[in-house]
Amino acid sequence: MNKQELSILVGGEAGAGLDTTGQILLLCSSRGGLYAFGNTEIPSLIRGGHNSFSVRISSEKVLGHMQQVHILLALNEETIVLHQEDVSEDGAIIYDGDILQNIEKKSWFRKDRQYIAVPLTSFAKTIAQDPIAKNMVAIGAAFALADYDINFVESVIDKHFKRKGEIIVKRNHDAVLAGYGHVKAQNIDFAYTLKKTNDPAKILLSGNDAICLGAIRAGVKFVGEYPMTPSSSILHYMASEAHEYNIAVRQTEDELAAVNTIIGAGFAGVRAMAATSGGGFSLMTEALGLSGMTETPIVIALCQRPGPSTGLPTRSEQGDLEFAIHASQGEFPRLILAPGDSEECFYMTGDAFNYAEEYQTPVIIMSDKYLSESKQTVDELDQQDITIERGKLLSDEEIARSPFRRFAWSDDGISGRSIPGQPKGMFVVASDEHDPTGNICEDSDNRKMQMEKRMQKLTTASKAIKEKYRVYGSERANILLVSWGGTKGMILEAQEMLKSQGISTKFLQMTVILPFPHDILKLLEKTATVIAIEQNYSAQLARVIRRETGFLIPHEIVKYTGRPFFAKELTETIQHILDPEKQPNVPKYITYRERNKMKM
Amino acid sequence: MTPKDFDITTSVPDWCPGCGDFGIWNAMKMAFAEMELKPENIVLIAGIGCSGKLPHWMNTYGFHGVHGRALPVALGAKVANHKLNVVINGGDGDGYGIGMGHFIHAMRANIDVTYIVHNNQIYGLTKGQASPTSSFGDKTVSTPFGVIDTPINPMTIALASGCTFVSRSMAGDLVHLKEILMEAIKHRGFSLVDVLQPCVTYNKVNTYAWGKEVTYKLNSKNHDPSNLDKAWQKAHEWGEKVPIGILYQEKRSTYEDNLPQLAEKPLVEHEIRNIDITKLIERLK
Numbered sequence: 101m102n103k104q105e106l107s108i109l110v111g112g113e114a115g116a117g118l119d120t121t122g123q124i125l126l127l128c129s130s131r132g133g134l135y136a137f138g139n140t141e142i143p144s145l146i147r148g149g150h151n152s153f154s155v156r157i158s159s160e161k162v163l164g165h166m167q168q169v170h171i172l173l174a175l176n177e178e179t180i181v182l183h184q185e186d187v188s189e190d191g192a193i194i195y196d197g198d199i200l201q202n203i204e205k206k207s208w209f210r211k212d213r214q215y216i217a218v219p220l221t222s223f224a225k226t227i228a229q230d231p232i233a234k235n236m237v238a239i240g241a242a243f244a245l246a247d248y249d250i251n252f253v254e255s256v257i258d259k260h261f262k263r264k265g266e267i268i269v270k271r272n273h274d275a276v277l278a279g280y281g282h283v284k285a286q287n288i289d290f291a292y293t294l295k296k297t298n299d300p301a302k303i304l305l306s307g308n309d310a311i312c313l314g315a316i317r318a319g320v321k322f323v324g325e326y327p328m329t330p331s332s333s334i335l336h337y338m339a340s341e342a343h344e345y346n347i348a349v350r351q352t353e354d355e356l357a358a359v360n361t362i363i364g365a366g367f368a369g370v371r372a373m374a375a376t377s378g379g380g381f382s383l384m385t386e387a388l389g390l391s392g393m394t395e396t397p398i399v400i401a402l403c404q405r406p407g408p409s410t411g412l413p414t415r416s417e418q419g420d421l422e423f424a425i426h427a428s429q430g431e432f433p434r435l436i437l438a439p440g441d442s443e444e445c446f447y448m449t450g451d452a453f454n455y456a457e458e459y460q461t462p463v464i465i466m467s468d469k470y471l472s473e474s475k476q477t478v479d480e481l482d483q484q485d486i487t488i489e490r491g492k493l494l495s496d497e498e499i500a501r502s503p504f505r506r507f508a509w510s511d512d513g514i515s516g517r518s519i520p521g522q523p524k525g526m527f528v529v530a531s532d533e534h535d536p537t538g539n540i541c542e543d544s545d546n547r548k549m550q551m552e553k554r555m556q557k558l559t560t561a562s563k564a565i566k567e568k569y570r571v572y573g574s575e576r577a578n579i580l581l582v583s584w585g586g587t588k589g590m591i592l593e594a595q596e597m598l599k600s601q602g603i604s605t606k607f608l609q610m611t612v613i614l615p616f617p618h619d620i621l622k623l624l625e626k627t628a629t630v631i632a633i634e635q636n637y638s639a640q641l642a643r644v645i646r647r648e649t650g651f652l653i654p655h656e657i658v659k660y661t662g663r664p665f666f667a668k669e670l671t672e673t674i675q676h677i678l679d680p681e682k683q684p685n686v687p688k689y690i691t692y693r694e695r696n697k698m699k700m
Numbered sequence: 701m702t703p704k705d706f707d708i709t710t711s712v713p714d715w716c717p718g719c720g721d722f723g724i725w726n727a728m729k730m731a732f733a734e735m736e737l738k739p740e741n742i743v744l745i746a747g748i749g750c751s752g753k754l755p756h757w758m759n760t761y762g763f764h765g766v767h768g769r770a771l772p773v774a775l776g777a778k779v780a781n782h783k784l785n786v787v788i789n790g791g792d793g794d795g796y797g798i799g800m801g802h803f804i805h806a807m808r809a810n811i812d813v814t815y816i817v818h819n820n821q822i823y824g825l826t827k828g829q830a831s832p833t834s835s836f837g838d839k840t841v842s843t844p845f846g847v848i849d850t851p852i853n854p855m856t857i858a859l860a861s862g863c864t865f866v867s868r869s870m871a872g873d874l875v876h877l878k879e880i881l882m883e884a885i886k887h888r889g890f891s892l893v894d895v896l897q898p899c900v901t902y903n904k905v906n907t908y909a910w911g912k913e914v915t916y917k918l919n920s921k922n923h924d925p926s927n928l929d930k931a932w933q934k935a936h937e938w939g940e941k942v943p944i945g946i947l948y949q950e951k952r953s954t955y956e957d958n959l960p961q962l963a964e965k966p967l968v969e970h971e972i973r974n975i976d977i978t979k980l981i982e983r984l985k
Contacts, residue, residue: 319972364776
């Protein structure tokens with residue numbers, strides 16, 4: 101079967117049901133055995149303002165969103181104005197024929213676009229008896245163009261709305277059929293078709309969903325969180341499963357409370373996590389050091405959004421890497437993990453809980469809005485791959501064997517740990533420097549020993565954690581792309597695009613930032629052209645790499661508009677680096693810098 | 701059991717001679733012993749300040765955290781293992797200043813812990829600055845022209861925040877303090893014990909003698925602690941006549957009671973190996 105690919109963008113006002121539309125389009129694909137990816141772009145308000153939801157569907161693995169739109173579902177006029185530029189010439193724009201007439205006279209009208217009028221409003225009102233059901237009519241219209249199995253779509257709709265009762269099911273169902281019938285009757289020959297497969301349904305989940313699944317599997321028992329986009333869906337998910345999986349989930353009064361509460365829970369012996377974004381993480385910084393100093397295991401999911409300050413609250417950026425590395429006063433070991441897709445979010449969250457207990461220190465999982473909130477299909481999640489390693493959590497018998505000292509010297513830096521309730525394991529721990537028993541101690545020899553003991557844990561972790569990065573593409577390629585986190589999918593796709601033009605690349609994806617994998621230096625040094633790709637202003641990972649290895653990555657591709665990269669943008673910029681005469685310009689929202697030509 | 705069972709052998713308190721913290725420390729050991737609490741089931745949580753050092757001189761579990769955040773740590777520990785006796789020690793700066801937000805929300809949650817505030821109306825460890833409970837006009841190193849803020853009234857704040865056990869005692873009256881602490885620990889829900897305590901180094905006004913002179917004891921004859929209106933009146937008494945004892949007590953379901961997850965056993969006792977999430981994965985298909 102040839103590769104099928106369809107990109108749909110639905111746009112309208114906030115409150116117009118775009119999330120439902122996107123979700124149904126995604127489910128119709130994933131349950132039909134197709135791969136899909138869904139991304140929302142919304143402003144920070146509840147109603148009004150322009151929202152869009154893009155869905156990309158394919159018979160082959162989908163790595164992220166795409167700029168080109170094949171079907172634009174315009175629930176309002178503004179959607180056409182804002183997005184028709186991205187619609188391909190063989191694509192179509194479905195618009196509401198009830199509210200827009202004589203469109204040829206509109207200033208935005210383009211002769212090179214195909215516009216299809218569908219009476220969205222009147223169908224919604226007469227058939228679904230609900231004007232909001234315009235979106236369902238539009239879904240039907242889109243699937244008619246793509247020639248998708250409508251009976252299957254009906255079954256997805258019925259299941260999706262089942263809990264809302266028969267009347268709602270029927271209204272939505274009928275609205276979809278009306279849109280479908282209207283477009284089908286016009287016999288439009290459309291270039292992009294989709295065929296349902298007989299493959300098993302795929303798992304459809306966001307990065308945050310995956311973090312939650314990983315955390316539940318890893319035995320999280322306490323979640324403390326203060327709502328903040330784009331981390332809030334972790335709070336919602338965990339709260340909804342709290343009773344079923346015996347997890348205490350507390351919406352705390354602020355992030356200071358969130359992090360201190362999980363430290364209390366971790367001290368008492370349960371696996372505990374908080375999720376937040378940059379602003380909340382700022383409030384957590386003091387207690388991050390408390391976790392480090394008291395050697396109390398905690399996991400924090402840091403779902404980044406553009407800063408500084410309130411920034412662009414509902415958009416995406418990778419601007420907090422250096423902040424996470426340095427947050428809190430003084431020096432203490434911390435681990436920083438950087439998953440790049442939903443699948444990695446799942447498995448690496450499992451790792452995070454093990455590392456937190458094995459190394460008795462905070463572990464930060466870095467995500468970003470694009471990764472946290474976009475939904476993508478995954479073939480399989482193997483829960484057996486998440487196992488439980490509790491490190492040196494001692495049994496009553498082990499504690500009783502010798503006089504217990506909670507912060508006793510150990511060559512690997514990790515001391516045995518007791519939890520309240522264990523009869524011979526009593527200790528008091530201070531946020532002050534303390535001696536091996538936990539008592540406050542300002543002695544120079546003791547300070548030196550405790551600092552070295554704690555910092556040693558990072559070396560121990562570095563030796564024990566085998567995979568800290570992944571390399572994709574041809575080993576012999578003389579172009580190396582370096583990145584981390586949510587940019588992964590777009591870079592992999594850009595690699596494919598470049599390959600089809602005869603340009604061979606490899607991609608170094610850093611999945612563990614701390615402990616830092618110094619052996620990447622070999623890879624950096626042996627490749628002719630090294631390019632850092634990051635969704636922030638400063639190319640923060642490149643700066644970290646330079647600090648840790650001395651290697652200056654000469655080329656930087658960065659984007660800081662709050663919108664994630666598109667593969668096409670990356671491809672064009674890389675072509676520009678390789679051959680500026682052939683590709684004189686870089687895309688509008690991309691910044692390219694040549695570092696070795698700047699005064700450093 | 702005797703109070704000595706809660707002593708440690710490796711170090712002794714470094715509070716100033718005559719500090720009110722000694723009284724609170726001794727009364728606490730007496731209360732624990734009389735209640736026959738197992739040392740390994742006690743978790744003492746503290747913030748920063750002279751009061752925060754108290755856990756270091758007790759043979760129990762202890763967590764001496766950062767300034768103002770003792771209550772969230774306590775909540776996390778208690779929910780993780782609600783079989784533990786969780787007792788928090790903090791100062792007036794720690795609890796009524798930097799940690800005020802947590803104070804109100806912990807009372808609202810009615811988590812079953814006991815919060816002892818060492819209220820000496822001054823910052824001691826940072827060397828004598830005004831505290832949220834310093835009186836209007838008090839001259840300190842940070843307020844050389846006198847405090848111009850109205851002092852915090854912890855009793856009225858506690859009553860207004862849904863605290864189910866609101867009490868006051870003083871460090872100079874060991875027997876009274878021990879009795880109040882025992883009632884506070886027995887109480888199911890959040891219990892506040894505000895302890896009037898001299899700072900012998902920096903507060904020359906609110907001394908032991910001052911406490912003895914202005915306080916009077918609440919008892920069944922002069923007060924009904926189940927009456928919120930009466931408690932509200934008592935909470936406003938300050939200056940020449942200051943009531944000590946239980947101002948208010950109410951039965952209400954605790955935070956833990958309202959978490960069905962805790963009904964079977966403490967969270968910490970759940971096996972975490974092989975938690976099956978197949979159902980959750982299937983739901984995403």
